[in-house]
Amino acid sequence: MGDYTNMSAYYDTIMTSGYYDYAGIVDSLSAHQPFSNILEIGCGTGLILEEIARRHPAARLTGIDLTGAMLEIAEKRLNPFQNVALSLQNVIHFDLGRVFELAFSYGGVWYFVIDGDDEPFMVSHLPALADNQQGIERVANHLTTGGKLLLGTQGPHHNYERVISNGMTYSQTIAPNAHGFTKNYYLADGAQTVMAQTLQYRTYTFAEACRLLASCGLQYIAEESKPKRFLAFVKT
Numbered sequence: 001m002g003d004y005t006n007m008s009a010y011y012d013t014i015m016t017s018g019y020y021d022y023a024g025i026v027d028s029l030s031a032h033q034p035f036s037n038i039l040e041i042g043c044g045t046g047l048i049l050e051e052i053a054r055r056h057p058a059a060r061l062t063g064i065d066l067t068g069a070m071l072e073i074a075e076k077r078l079n080p081f082q083n084v085a086l087s088l089q090n091v092i093h094f095d096l097g098r099v100f101e102l103a104f105s106y107g108g109v110w111y112f113v114i115d116g117d118d119e120p121f122m123v124s125h126l127p128a129l130a131d132n133q134q135g136i137e138r139v140a141n142h143l144t145t146g147g148k149l150l151l152g153t154q155g156p157h158h159n160y161e162r163v164i165s166n167g168m169t170y171s172q173t174i175a176p177n178a179h180g181f182t183k184n185y186y187l188a189d190g191a192q193t194v195m196a197q198t199l200q201y202r203t204y205t206f207a208e209a210c211r212l213l214a215s216c217g218l219q220y221i222a223e224e225s226k227p228k229r230f231l232a233f234v235k236t
């Protein structure tokens with residue numbers, strides 16, 4: 001479930017070769033107030049937390065992630081920042097013993113895909129229904145009343161390959177399965193495959209996602225931000 005061990009050594013190179021726009025992500029996050037006590041769910045190698053820590057030295061930041069190899073890279077990256085704490089946690093079970101005003105996930109455990117004017121749908125790294133309910137409950141328990149959960153948005157996924165900044169070729173293939181899709185990630189150095197990772201994702205229609213989140217006390221709030229990098233849910 002969502003284990004990024006195989007990709008970890010190459011993750012930063014792939015993502016900073018145009019896959020995610022980290023400066024833009026933090027622009028969008030920073031528009032939310034208060035911005036002082038923040039949790040990232042599925043923080044990976046800490047690329048977003050680093051950008052936040054640099055711009056907002058007074059914010060208190062916490063990142064959790066399931067994959068030890070990703071967190072090891074995050075620990076090195078974030079070591080210079082005194083305001084960041086990291087924890088190896090599966091979102092299904094985590095209990096940090098404190099609450100946050102803002103929690104977010106970008107490509108982490110849950111995100112929404114927006115494809116033109118179609119209704120967004122939610123993608124989850126957790127293939128099992130019960131794990132999603134439990135994970136969202138855990139997140140809701142870590143938010144103050146009135147606190148927000150922001151879930152990142154992405155464009156539609158498709159099969160492609162592209163040469164990245166180290167000269168290797170990144171490729172991905174996507175195939176539907178019973179409850180969502182299977183995604184294969186590859187990195188090749190010439191004819192040699194240096195990384196292969198396969199993950200199973202569960203998908204939810206927008207209505208199903210809103211019901212799931214609402215059942216844990218998280219209500220969708222429509223925001224007029226452009227670009228729409230996050231959908232927001234408020235803890236009631």
Ligand SMILES: C[S@@+](CC[C@H](N)C(=O)[O-])C[C@H]1O[C@@H](n2cnc3c(N)ncnc32)[C@H](O)[C@@H]1O
Pocket residue numbers: 001002003004015020041042043044045046047048064065066067070089090091092105106107108109125126
């Ligand atoms: C695509 S990466 C995103 C990392 C980071 N947010 C970024 O933007 O670079 C997804 C991350 O979610 C983590 N993840 C997946 N399932 C998880 C779970 N059940 N609990 C905690 N983290 C999880 C993975 O280990 C991986 O590091």
